[in-house]
Amino acid sequence: MQAHGISRRGFFGAAFACTAALGTTSLPAFAAEETGTTFILRGGKVYTQNPKQPWAEAVAVSGKKITAVGTNAEIDALKTEGTKVVELDGRLVMPGFVEGHTHPFLGAFLTSGLNLQLPDLDAVLAAIEAHAKANPTGPIRGFGWRVDMFPPSGPTRQLIDKIIPDRPAYFFAVDGHSLWANSKALEIAKIGKDTPDPVPRFSYYARDEEGFPTGYALEVNAVLQLVNAVQPISPDAMAGLMIDWLPGASAAGITSLFDAGVPPIGADQATVLSMYTTLDKQGRLPFRVVGSYIVKSPPIDDAVAELKKINASVSSELVNVSVMKIVGDGTQEGYTAWLVEPYSDRPDFRGGSPFSTEDWIKLVGMSDAAGFDVHIHACGDGTARMGLDAIEKAIAANPARERRHTIAHLVYVTEEDIPRFRPLGVNAQFSANWFSADPDTLINMKERYGERQQKIYRAKTALEAGGRISFGTDWPAAGYFSTYKPLDSIQIAVTRQLIGNPNNPILHPVSERLTLEQAVHANTLGAAWQIRLDDKVGSVETGKFADLIVLEKNIFEGDVYDIASTKIDLTLMNGKVVHGTA
Known part of the structure; x- marks a missing residue:
């Protein structure tokens, strides 16, 4: 399969041998599952994301699962021979971060x-x-x-x-x-x-x-x-670069992620996605992955069949490819985002989408009918509206089911469309690290949008309208300074300022600043709900997988301008240490 004459090989396309290349790398396997190591994390603050028990002092972990959450005394009583006790000394425990788009x-x-x-x-x-x-x-x-x-x-x-x-x-x-x-x-x-x-x-x-x-x-x-x-990249280089990044992801506290599209095109996507399953089967994958089949442009007729094929063939304990990613438009900066009203500095132009209206309705409709969630790249409000329209038509045409469709980025959404997310059950995914009053946002976005620029990135309004939100950095396309670290996004969501100086300009509307609790939820349980992992991760609750992070200090009690610089001392995924020392 080809798209607009681009070879299936070529750019990253030489990755046919990438699975074999992974076998030659030196990334060490994590602690073996069969050890059944039990941890007790005690003497700190545990922010659970469980409304029935928002805070605790300690957590017990047995094997892959959280077995108890409670007071120090309650958890101490569960200590057995061989238990590893982690003294928190006041540090903060949280659920591991779930990246909703990267x-x-x-x-x-x-x-x-x-x-x-x-x-x-x-x-x-x-x-x-x-x-x-x-x-x-x-x-x-x-x-x-x-x-x-x-x-x-x-x-x-x-x-x-x-x-x-x-x-x-x-x-x-x-x-x-x-x-x-x-x-x-x-x-x-x-x-x-x-x-x-x-x-x-x-x-x-x-x-x-x-x-x-x-x-x-x-x-x-x-x-x-x-x-x-x-410069097509070699399979060995692909494998090596990916593996080089894994420790950074764990140091940033990432324990689950949504891969919003791998580089190759067409049928080659399965080859690269299978690198995740190879790492998992070797015991070297430090996070859970929900992957996607990405559609960048027509033709679309084979898209569902391709996703079904990948869903069946690329699968492991930690990896599941089950989302149809639709690149609905581009960016405002390049005039490739699709707007409802024209660009302020190009009054005869609204941008566009690679898909016709018929394509949109067909692609979303057949994905929904097949039971797949769609994840739509929509920087422009025109694309957000088209995505909502197509989802609405799919809901009307297809049998009832639990849907978790997502529209991503949402730089600007019209007043008419923000209230539509809740009744349609559509998740609003934001890259909060874009929410800063940086030169690009203050100059280019003002030129492109005019007065509309005063109402961009309205995650709080989406919540107030009863909708769901999630965060994901969209790394590497991740803001004025590219980042894959959730704590960076969380600080910017709370301040709407560039990291580095508390006196940096604030992005208007200032009323769109999120609370720290809202921002953390978006990067944990909110993103877990988006990718259908909320019954397994995203909160610190008995029976859920032990995906936990220990921060060097309690960010809920400190200065919001110190959030991004807070070090993560320990990351557990599936009850295994993937960063730090227990």
Whole structure:
């Protein structure tokens, strides 16, 4: 299967051998399950997320499960020979974080190049030049430049050509939706004046007045076509980069996640997703995974059949692929988000979706009929509305069932559509690390949205309308500074400010600041509900899996500006230590 001429191999497509490559890596297995190790965590504060018992002092763990939650005395009475006692000394215990939308494979690859998360364009160009001098041969790649460094027309190849004229160079934007490439990269990829855009007006190559590509590629189909030709990644590299990231995820307290789409396209998705099951079967996967089959553009006829195939073939104790991910639009910065009303700085343009209205209704309807939840990328309010409309039609057409459809990102949602989430049972998924008053949000988003910019990222309003919310960083496309750490998102959700300085500007409306309790819920039980794991994880309750984190201090009693810098001392997943020392 191909999409717009992009090979199934190519960019990440060489991952057919990735499962074998995993077998050669050196990541150690976690403690063997059969030891039946029992832990007691005592002498601290336990924030349970259980409304019947919001706080406790201690927790008992036996094997994979939580066996008791209560006072120190109650839990001490359960100590037996061989029990490992963790003295909390006032530290905080919480459920492990559940990431409701992230991209581990893509993040591990994109962030492995030159880091361009720098203050301005001069610093970016200086970093590219220094890196090129230090690496005089081969392609150069990097990640992290921001659209606010350039005019609305985007970056140009000539800026890189002055530094790197004779070999390919390409750099992913921090939002993960666009690419900046030099002339040599375009030449190798055979992208010129007469090259058709993969998805006109949605995934395309920006062009100058004469029609030549400027070096600015927008959205995944165009980006993949270029990178696929210049530097396909090897299976060993794919496996190694992913494994290198795993300890960071555990150190961030992530014990479950929703993979919102792996890099390859078409039928190759199963190959990369199976890397999770291989790690699980080797005892080396430190979190639970709910995966998705991602649909970026038509054709859609085989999508449900492909998801059924992957759901049946890629499965293990910790891994389940059961969600239809629909990339409904792009981003406001690149004018690829689909809006209800036109862009303020392009009054004749509303953006668009790669799917027709008929495609939307068919894809959501047949996914729902097959019993799969849909997860819709919707930065624009037009896409959010279309997603709600399609879900509403699916509910009317298909038999009743417990649905947990999700619409993700929700940069801006109209006043008419926010109240629709609750009666339709649709979860509102936010990347709270985007909620900061950073230069991109204050400048570009103001230019794109005008007065609408004063009503973006309204998670609190969604809750007040009776809806459900969940958090997920969308790493690597994870805010002004890319992050996969839930505590970063939680602090920004509570403050609506960039991390680093309490005097940083606050994103309006200030009334949309969440309480810490609301933000933590969104990154634990809220996200667990989204991916149908709420009966297993997301709260500290007897009978649930022992997915627990120990924070060095109680963030509920400290300064909200210290949340992100709080260290996680211990992470348990399935009752096993995956980070820290018990």
